[in-house]
Amino acid sequence: MALENKLGLTDSAALAREEERISKKRAAELYDSGYLDTLTPGTWAALAEIHRFLFADIYDFAGKMRDVNLAKGNFRFAPLMYLDASLKNIEKMPQSTFDEIVEKYVEMNIAHPFREGNGRSARIWLDLMFKKELGMVVDWSQVDKEDYLLAMERSPIRDIEIKHLLKSALTDRIDDREIYMKGIDHSYYYEGYAAFKTEEL
Numbered sequence: 001m002a003l004e005n006k007l008g009l010t011d012s013a014a015l016a017r018e019e020e021r022i023s024k025k026r027a028a029e030l031y032d033s034g035y036l037d038t039l040t041p042g043t044w045a046a047l048a049e050i051h052r053f054l055f056a057d058i059y060d061f062a063g064k065m066r067d068v069n070l071a072k073g074n075f076r077f078a079p080l081m082y083l084d085a086s087l088k089n090i091e092k093m094p095q096s097t098f099d100e101i102v103e104k105y106v107e108m109n110i111a112h113p114f115r116e117g118n119g120r121s122a123r124i125w126l127d128l129m130f131k132k133e134l135g136m137v138v139d140w141s142q143v144d145k146e147d148y149l150l151a152m153e154r155s156p157i158r159d160i161e162i163k164h165l166l167k168s169a170l171t172d173r174i175d176d177r178e179i180y181m182k183g184i185d186h187s188y189y190y191e192g193y194a195a196f197k198t199e200e201l
Contacts, residue, residue, distance in 0.1 A: 002014070002015040003015065003059070003115065003116055004059075004060075005058050005059055006057065006058055006059065006060065007058060018058070019055075019058055019116075019117075022055075022057050022058055023054045023055060023058070023117070023120060023184065024181070024184060026053055026054045026055075026056075026057070027054055027120070027124070027180075027181065027184045028177075028181065029053075030050070030053050030054070030124075031177060031180050031181075032177075035053070036050070036124070036128065039128065041095070041125075041128040041129045041131070041132040041133070042091065042093075042095045042101075042104065042125075042128075042129050043091055044087045044088070044090070044091050044113075046125060046128065047108065047113070047121060047122065047125045048063045048064070048065075048113075049063060050121045050124050050125055051063050051114055051117055051121040052064075054117060054120060054121060054184070055116070055117050059115070059116065059117075061114070061115050061116075062117075064114075065083060065084065065087070065113050065114070066080070066083070066112070066113060066114055066115045067080065067115075068080065068115065068200045069200070070112055070115070070199065070200060071199050072153075072199070073153075075153070075156070077110060077111065077112035078110060078111045078112065083111060083113065086107075086110075086111045087111055087113060089107075090104060090107045090108055090111060093107065095129050095133055096133055097133075098130075098134065098163075098167060098170075099163065101126065101129045101130060101133060101134075102126075102159065102162060102163050102166060103159065104129070105122065105125075105126045105129075106152075106155045106156065106159050106162065108122055108125070109122060109152060109155065109156075110156050120183075120184040123138075123140070123183040123184065124180075124183060124184065126138070127180070127183055130170070131174050134170075135172060135174060136170045136171060136172055136174065137170070137171060137173070137174050137176075137179060137180070138166055138169050138170060138171075138179075138183065139169050139170070139171040139173070139179050139182070140169070140179070140182035140183045140185065141179070141182050142168070142169035143165055143166070143169045144165075147161075147165055148162075148165060151165050
C-alpha cells in the first residue's frame with residue numbers, strides 16, 4: 001500500500017518513482033532560488049522548511065511533524081509522545097565542530113520527525129550546517145550507498161562509522177550544484193528500501 005498522497009497513486013513503486021522525480025526537481029529549485037541559504041542551519045524550522053519545499057506537491061504532511069510512531073526493522077524511532085521535546089533538545093545541540101554536527105545529524109535521524117522523506121531532507125540540513133560552520137559539504141558521490149545505510153542503521157549505538165564515511169567525503173566545493181544534488185539522490189533511500197523500510201506502528 002502506498003502512503004496517501006496528492007498524486008492519487010496507490011502503487012508504492014509508482015509513488016516512489018514520482019516522489020523521486022518531483023523531489024529532485026524541487027531540490028534543484030531550492031538550490032537555484034537561493035532560498036536554502038536563507039534558512040538557519042541546525043534548526044528544526046530549517047529542516048521542516050526543507051521538507052516542505054521538497055514534498056509539498058506530494059504529501060499533505062510535508063514540513064509537519066509526524067503523528068504516528070515509526071520503526072525500521074527492530075529499531076523504533078523517537079516515540080511520538082517525546083518527539084516534540086526531542087526536536088527542541090536536538091536544536092540546542094552544539095554544531096561548531098565536525099563531530100558535533102554529525103552527532104546532531106544522528107540524533108535527528110533517531111528522531112525521524114517526518115512520516116516520509118527524512119533522509120533526503122536531513123542530508124540537505126546536514127550540508128547546510130557543514131557549509132556554515134566548516135566551509136565544507138559532503139561529496140555524496142564519494143559515499144558508498146550500502147556502507148552509508150549500514151552506518152546510519154548502527155549510528156544510534158556507534159557513530160564512528162558514519163563519522164569516518166562522511167569525513168572522508170568532505171569537500172570545499174560548497175557551491176557545486178552537482179555535489180548538492182547527489183545528496184538527495186533517491187537511490188540512497190530506495191536501494192535500501194526492502195531492508196530498511198519504515199513502518200508505521
